[in-house]
Amino acid sequence: MTEVISAEIVRTPNQEQLDTVVAELLQESVPSRLAAQDPTLWGPAAESEAAIRLSWTTLHESSRPLVEEIAALRAELLAEGVDRVVLAGMGGSSLAPEVITATAGVPLVVLDTTDPGQVAEALAGDLARTVLVVSSKSGGTVETDSHRRIFEKAFADAGVDAASRIVVVTDPGSPLEAAAKEAGYRKVFLADPHVGGRYSALTAFGLVPSGLAGADVAKLLDEAAQAAPLLAADSVDNPAVLLAANLVVAHAHGAEKVVLADTGSGIKGLGDWAEQLIAESTGKDGTGLLPVVVEGPGAAGFVDAGSDATTVAIGPATGSSSIAVEGSLGAQFLLWETATALAGRGLGINPFDQPDVEAAKKAARSLLDAPAAEPVEPAFTDGTIEVHVGGDWLPGGVRTAAEALQALFAAAPEHGYVSVQAYLDRLDDASFALLRAEVARRAHRQTTFGWGPRFLHSTGQYHKGGHQNGVFLQITGASPTRLEVPGRPYDLATLQLAQALGDGQVLAERGRPVLRLHLTDRVAGLAQLVEAIQEDGS
Template structure:
């Protein structure tokens, strides 16, 4: 059985058992008037407790039209920057805006460098490249992000030391009106662009925090808004409404026990879209012990795309039908990027209503940030708390830190990895969080596919494996890890580096901040009873080779 819904340039195709499951939820949503209510910005859709926050978080519905003056202004600003020789744009941001800006730029083939990591090795490499041509965009809606503040300070120092003159002409700050970051920008003489204060980070793909860096990198963001605007008339419709169908499919999957949604690209032409969707769904739906865990794959042929009882497959792009409705159970989505941004945001809001969660809050994300702050002690002006414990096991360049009971009997590195896979319950998953350099240490990302393949060989059931570069991942998947179902097992990767990069005006370096974020998150996970192991690489390159050798293809 196959159902295809098309409108506004996007299409959603639902196949197999997902059709009947989704129709039951869809009928209930239509009967409740949810499509029209959401399109109208009704704040009570997620219950009375969520209404006050929803009243300040529905601005994303109007961005396809309200952001147009900004888009026109940015076209001239981008030309002026290039005319001044500033043709290299570096975005300092985390969470949804960073992921959205990156997929916008990659899809358009525009050169945008995203610095969303506190890894000192990565920051040093980014800031050392062509400082005379660099324009830095600092995007932080709330204006109080620990990572963004540290990276901004380091970037300012790097530009001063590079001898390019006053950094004021090289910084653009993007934030909500009235934030501490706006006040700092005014004192420093930095240009400021305001974001929509009624749009949160998670739903800000078409807001200034993503549009400004993309436009300065040379993207025609008006086209994105046109693509999204074409979908607006469908949002209030009970039928012929692709985002509504997608939201119903997501929610019905979770209600039926398939709370792992595997996202795989198949010719979408939108590189990185899966990563943005991953942070959106994890953060919007993963709370109160419920949610949907997205598993982003590069391709439908990657390990982990096989159909299992606990997962739903969604293809980004088009895919020819395969014989057998059971094998093809799932969905595919296609359409231009601007419309897809709006579609997925709407679908996440609809799914949250069905699951009974507030899509706009992040009750557990702050826990890890608070735990990291407690280790850094910035208000005291003292040196950070250093956690020094001998490793439980050591294999060459890989040190193993974890609980004795989980790793009991492990003699070699493959035993450690097998113990993690064995610890996942039948309905569970393994999350790999790499506090490393996602460019310089990129080969370590192959761990996801190798662990997924290993799970198939040593267990009767497959174990979904996610991979995220931290601390960026904490702002999306991190919410699900702590607030979603208690079925996760966690593997942290940290590593030594010669780079240190002191943070000006703070009593810690980027390396200390990165380790505090890793330790802080680990403490929160373990306090919730989540099995977690940290592998520390005393030599990154050698340690990565050891890990991959322990999991041969």
Template structure:
């Protein structure tokens, strides 16, 4: 792959020219490298003081390599050739992009959908090791998955201590319980937040156990990081950070398109890093992951910043506001971490907290404790039950097409649609195809997230960022459900509570939510695709065509 590179055009180039000299004069790059917690203001200082460990973690991370290799050999000697990762947010997104880019297999279990969990279990626990990855161990998704795997191991006559590896922060409740159970434990640097943890134990242990060359990844990252600490106008991290956070008016929809970068799924990792870091206090940057030829690419708009992930910087001159970035995975991970906190500096945002993530968790816990009766649908169309926030649907609405049209009618000229699919991403991948169709119909950017994993990612932006989103929530019945040993609810009840809880929080914030519940997964997916295709384009889409 070509060396690290950056190029900007249009408003992005103006932002670089206007902001980088000031960033250099204020010594922002060297202060980040020196872990100066004062950069983001007095209110952020306490959090920043314990969240900058990612800038110089390379020596500590390399110390993990022989331990990971030893563990991998021990697992292989027991017939293990399959690694499953139970983790959410940064604990799953980083290992996923690392292993996919390296071309090795890692089964990422970042869902509470019972069908998806059952599919992973049915592949055979006899040849499987489970990595349980959580800073505290209190993450309900990861805790539930661990409990289920422990039972399956025991039922198969396998000692769970021989198959479960735990990654957590030192001193966490999970570390204590894992050591008591005899599990192999890797502790991560507690001064690194989850979305910045790609090159800590959270990213490296599952990736290394799956077979990734971690040394090379760390070497690439460390070599690049030395450039990013320099107070120089040639510093690519300053340039990228200025392009992301320095356009005026702010181009807050970041349209990510991979043009053969060789890094598989990088935009999905960057999505959490950027959205959760910046989406608060009514502002922020919303990554929108697209494919070549999608509507956001063919019809760019005034609030779009196109980001092209390329194998090498080209000589192409763009008339639109565009950024090109190239480089290997290790270098780009550190580049985007630096650039995100630099953009946050320009936006006057604390990049290390996530004040609105907890609201959906609280709502979920309340629903699991009280177990209210399921809200009756407003109507049922074929295999799809329709529910919506009060006043969203017009009188007489009777079809899924009517309901989607009403939701899109709520989109503002600066708005976005978030599609949230609380269902099985392994076996229902076709749902993701709705994203580009809806973007073409609406004329506005559309994000797609698998629930509940997006709650640990763009969920912060949905609640703390600009209140211009409209939300299409997709849930589904399942013929499969799984008991969670030691807990008074099943996986099916948990994922339903997570969807309902998140919808209720959005509704309380005045955000429109349309919930489509698929009563027959196979039939309803086809029905939903047909209904979406029949929706008439909005005025925004007509104006851009």
């Protein structure tokens, strides 16, 4: 492909409206005004926030000095025999680096979890060869702070100078910057504070861990720079305009979901990154676009998306696609960011705030501050599965996990969705992700899958702020590993459960059906859970 970035409308029943929306965007010079960082594009209510959130449009230029800094630090570390990079970060601080390094084929250990088993596995690596990148915009992210504390102690216990092995990426003036300087950490990279977390792929948050791991971050910036003029153009050939207009028009006709499938892009995991960008940017004020990342072009939800979803191919177009986007990774980052900002204007929302993200965090903190004297009792137990119910939606007489699942799926309204949320080990329990397609087939609803708590920094905003037609399946599991958080009155397993309970509580308070299945044995529980999902309730 000769073009650095492109978008192709494969099919649309609303071509006339699509043409109208495109024409309006171009007549008002919206793409070029966005590239020029015009904060008035989303109306007076969003102007103050937009004024401090638009520096992402020029990161392909402003992030250039980072390349040399990262390369110098990598060379120093390699000279000391340090070649294993562990990233502690959530949301925008981890999703982009994971895509960048996976696509580049370089190793990066990503900690975006509170599962004690997954964190323990990262600790079991060779600490003598390890550098920890602590990445947090606010500096107060509880998961990342926990990882920092745990690794700092582990370094010390292993006889490794912890301060020399911790690199920080944060915003200027954050509590983490002050703590890092006081502790004498190896290096502090300060990111552009005028870029929101989900738009930060080409800031220090995306580039530092990726570059230290060995990815060519200069090439990434080159790719974005090549795409920038086209994405800023007030032209019908602007792929961001085509993508945004398609999503806005489809949403106006009831397609409030965006089904994403990689069709051979060569990029690994872009859908997971785009998921946060779209959901957190648009899911508010009772509206928005819910991303549904599927396993491929033949997956449940992509080939039969129906009238409530737009199907987007990341890569070559397929017969099932509504639209296809192709291009290099750096160009894709800038394309999706631009299209999402433009779509926010079309939806009439502020694409740069996240008003509902904090609710689940507050609920989890309250559970940690005032833990229950007794364990939460299940409504009933079925084999290895303890069944917990949030809200009063479950019919009387339900006594098996299969019956509870069938009731949950039945509670999803027409054109609603099912959210599967697994508070488990994303590596050792990776096969749980296969439940997404199985639930979609059984529930006959668009189905998302998220690893907890990382989805709380992603689709969690949409669940509370977007269209209120979701039902929620939480999966938690007993862990044999206990991992204390130094300086905190809880261990990781307690934090992980508090995050699940806190989010479930917030959703139930908003009238959404929540079913939590706690597996007393993760291996046996998965087998039983699959059988329960597949059980015919007719």
